[in-house]
Amino acid sequence: MLDILHDYGPLLLIGQYPQxxxxxxxxxxxxxxxxxIASFPIAICIGLARTSSIAPLRNAALAYTYVVRAIPLLLxxxxxxxxxxxxxxxxxxxxxxxxxxxxxxxxxxxxxxxxAGINAVPKGQVEAARAMGMSYSQCMRxxxxxxxxxxxxxxxxxxxxxxxxxxxxAYLIGTQEVTFAAYQINNQLLTQPFQxxxxxxxxxxxxxxSLSRLANWLxxxxxxxxxxxxxxxxxxxxxxxxxLGQAK
Amino acid sequence: MIEFKDVNKxxxxxxxxxxxxxxxxxxxxxxxxxxxxxxxxxxxxxxxxLEEIQAGNIRISGEEVHGSRKHLNTxxxxxxxxxxxxxxxxxxxxLDNVMIGPMTVLGRSKADAANKGRExxxxxxxxxxxxxxxxxxxxxxxQRVAIARALAMEPPVMLxxxxxxxxxxxxxxxxxxxxxxxxxxxxxxICVTHEMGFAREVxxxxxxxxxxxxxxxxxxxxxxxxxxxxxxxxxxxxxxxH
Numbered sequence: 190m191l192d193i194l195h196d197y198g199p200l201l202l203i204g205q206y207p208q209x210x211x212x213x214x215x216x217x218x219x220x221x222x223x224x225x226i227a228s229f230p231i232a233i234c235i236g237l238a239r240t241s242s243i244a245p246l247r248n249a250a251l252a253y254t255y256v257v258r259a260i261p262l263l264l265x266x267x268x269x270x271x272x273x274x275x276x277x278x279x280x281x282x283x284x285x286x287x288x289x290x291x292x293x294x295x296x297x298x299x300x301x302x303x304x305a306g307i308n309a310v311p312k313g314q315v316e317a318a319r320a321m322g323m324s325y326s327q328c329m330r331x332x333x334x335x336x337x338x339x340x341x342x343x344x345x346x347x348x349x350x351x352x353x354x355x356x357x358x359a360y361l362i363g364t365q366e367v368t369f370a371a372y373q374i375n376n377q378l379l380t381q382p383f384q385x386x387x388x389x390x391x392x393x394x395x396x397x398x399s400l401s402r403l404a405n406w407l408x409x410x411x412x413x414x415x416x417x418x419x420x421x422x423x424x425x426x427x428x429x430x431x432x433l434g435q436a437k
Numbered sequence: 438m439i440e441f442k443d444v445n446k447x448x449x450x451x452x453x454x455x456x457x458x459x460x461x462x463x464x465x466x467x468x469x470x471x472x473x474x475x476x477x478x479x480x481x482x483x484x485x486x487l488e489e490i491q492a493g494n495i496r497i498s499g500e501e502v503h504g505s506r507k508h509l510n511t512x513x514x515x516x517x518x519x520x521x522x523x524x525x526x527x528x529x530x531x532l533d534n535v536m537i538g539p540m541t542v543l544g545r546s547k548a549d550a551a552n553k554g555r556e557x558x559x560x561x562x563x564x565x566x567x568x569x570x571x572x573x574x575x576x577x578x579x580q581r582v583a584i585a586r587a588l589a590m591e592p593p594v595m596l597x598x599x600x601x602x603x604x605x606x607x608x609x610x611x612x613x614x615x616x617x618x619x620x621x622x623x624x625x626x627i628c629v630t631h632e633m634g635f636a637r638e639v640x641x642x643x644x645x646x647x648x649x650x651x652x653x654x655x656x657x658x659x660x661x662x663x664x665x666x667x668x669x670x671x672x673x674x675x676x677x678x679h
Contacts, residue, residue, distance in 0.1 A: 316487055317524035317583075321538040321590055322514025331541055336528050 190384045197374045201392060204365050212365035214392055220284065220366060221353040224291035225345075231296035236303025237329065250300070257297035263358055266290040270362050283364035287356065295352060302344045306337035342411065346404035350397045357393070367392055438463040438625055439484060439594065443493035446479060446649075453479045454490065455649040463593070466626045468636040471646035472672065477629040478521075480646065481598050484627065485516045497594065514542045517587030517595040521602050523579040525571035525586070531558065532567040535586045543590065550589070557585040561615050577608025584615055595619065597628040633676055637661060645669040 194201075204212020211219075238250035257265070269290040274280050281289075310333050318328035338345075360369035371389040375382050444457035453476050461467050469477045482488040484495060486502050486509060495502045500512055525534050535554035539545040545553070558564045561581040563574075571579055580600055587595060597616065601609040613635050620626060620639045630636065636643055636657060643660045645653040645668075653660065653669040664670045 311524075313520060313522050313524035314526065317518075317520060317526070319510075320485055320487060320513055320516075320518040321587070322510045322512075322542040323538075324510055327541045331537060332526055336526075339528065 190388060193374065193378070193381065193384055193388060197370075200370045200374065201367055201388070204370060210365065212367075213370045214367040214396070216284070216364070216366040217353065217356050217368075218396070220287055220291070220356040220359060220364075221349060224288050224295060224352050224356075225299075225349050227288065228292040228295035228299055231292065232299030232303050233334070235296055235300025236307055239300065239304040240307045254297045254300055257294060262290065262294050262355055263361070265294055266358055266362060269293070283359060283362040286362055287359040287364050291352060291355065294355070295348065298351070299345070299348050302341055302348060303337065306341040306344075307333055309340060310336050340411070343404045343408040346400060346407060350400045350404070353397055353400070354393060438465075438498055439627070440496045441493070442495070444480075444483065444490050444495060445492040446476075446483065446488065446490045453649050454483070457493070457651060459644065459651055459654070461625060461627060463625050464623045465641045466620045466624075466628070466639055467642050467644060468640035469627060469629045469644045469646060470631065470633070470636060470672075471652075475646040476649040477646050478598050479649075481596050481627055481629050484596055485513050485518055487518070510542070514538070514590050515592050515594065517584075517590060517592040519580070519583050519587055519595065519597045519600045521599040523571075523576070523583045523603070525579055525583055527571050529571075530567070531563065531569050531571060531574070531582050534571060534582060535589045538586065538590050553589055554585070557588050558582070560588075560618075561585045562611070575608060576604045577611045580604065580608075580612045581615055584612070584619075588619075594625045594627075597626065597630065599629050599631070601630065601632055633661075645672065647672075 200213060202213045203215045204210060206212065206215070235250050235254065238246045239254070241247050241250075266287065270283075270286045273286065273289065314332055314336065315328055318332040319325075323331065356366055357368040359366050360372055363369070368389060371385050375385045378385065439461040441457045441459045444454055445452065446454035455476075457480065469480065471477055479488055483490050484497070484502065490503055494504070497512065497516065500508070502509075502512060525531075526537065529537065532551065532554050535557055536547070536550040539550040539553060540547065555564060555567060558567055561584055563578060563581055563585070566574060566578060566582070571582065574582065584595075584600075600616070601612050604612065609632065613632060616626070616628065616635070617639055628635075628640075638657075640657050642654055643657055644651045645655075645660065645664070645666065647668050652666045653664060655664070660669070661673060664673055
């Protein structure tokens with residue numbers, strides 16, 4: 190296994206770069222990151238629509254969420270792959286296909302996260318903002334979303350882990366990310382599928398495990414921050430500077 | 438200044454407000470009291486349309502509150518509201534809480550809003566807490582910030598919805614003092630409160646509510662000594678009993 194890593198490590202990590210296009214684990218991370226960032230605005234819109242008082246908007250967002258969640262990601266990828274060239278007349282690369290499919294897919298899942306985050310902000314916050322004359326959008330932008338997004342950080346990171354694993358499906362449409370690289374290596378070696386795919390699993394594990402540790406840490410530090418803040422309520426003034434220092 | 442005309446509100450079959458016809462003049466301090474569930478909070482929340490009504494209308498300086506929603510935000514910006522649970526924005530510093538309204542709703546510059554904010558925090562005795570986060574403050578301090586936040590909009594009217602009910606007893610006084618100061622400055626106020634000492638000392642008139650109706654309206658001396666309505670008399674006897 191070590192000799193596979195020795196011979197093919199660069200292919201797994203960065204693909205054929207710099208001779209060819211960037212690939213391997215680097216492309217996997219880029220795919221996941223771009224998809225997360227691109228799906229974020231959509232997720233916010235879906236989350237706002239799902240909590241909206243306007244019924245058609247709410248229903249449209251609900252339909253989108255339910256449809257996407259009931260369809261396998263693989264199908265979305267194939268669809269994007271075949272339909273976009275048909276509709277736009279342009280051939281798009283596997284990477285772009287993958288990002289589009291993941292954005293559509295994550296829009297629904299991350300949208301649910303946003304909806305939950307918005308619903309978790311106490312109603313009094315909205316009332317206080319509206320009572321001073323803020324419009325709906327001002328109230329959302331200044332008061333609700335900043336609190337909701339902060340509380341959602343661990344969930345967002347968990348979604349990122351899901352996206353990272355889902356990018357492996359890109360190998361089916363010829364995107365040269367890390368799974369594709371492993372597939373190529375296996376084809377060249379022929380006799381060591383167990384080792385090659387164990388190595389691949391190791392790559393995913395290291396990446397996703399680190400991310401989930403990060404999510405855990407974030408979650409705990411948010412909880413700690415809240416708990417710390419809550420305990421301030423009854424603390425005497427003299428203690429505050431000390432606790433403030435800890436918060437930083 | 439504030440007029441209630443035939444105001445009715447139902448929750449399903451339950452009639453929460455029953456033919457309310459009242460008025461509050463400019464500079465007047467009205468204290469609304471009555472047993473729990475009598476509709477006091479519902480009534481005060483209809484004044485800036487946090488609650489809808491099903492019949493009648495409410496006017497503030499002649500402008501209808503429960504008409505078209507078009508000017509509702511402007512109207513709300515002229516009515517300060519103080520909540521039982523403070524509802525400060527926990528992700529912003531105390532000063533930012535006081536600045537956010539003038540900046541987003543009134544379009545004031547940051548410098549103006551900050552000056553005004555510090556001035557108001559000084560007024561409620563919390564100038565030294567400008568940079569603290571709301572949840573680091575005691576309940577009484579939070580409520581004083583909430584009053585400063587409402588005042589930052591320079592509203593001609595202030596509404597208080599049980600502002601001291603969520604406070605530990607030793608913090609009630611500091612909040613009532615701020616409210617007394619405001620009343621002394623001539624602010625038009627409607628206060629829903631159980632603080633009868635405050636009512637006696639500060640109110641120009643007291644409304645007594647029960648079962649969604651205003652049963653009695655009187656100046657404090659009359660209300661506390663010779664209440665007309667039997668339920669008001671019983672209410673006063675009950676609080677005396679404590």
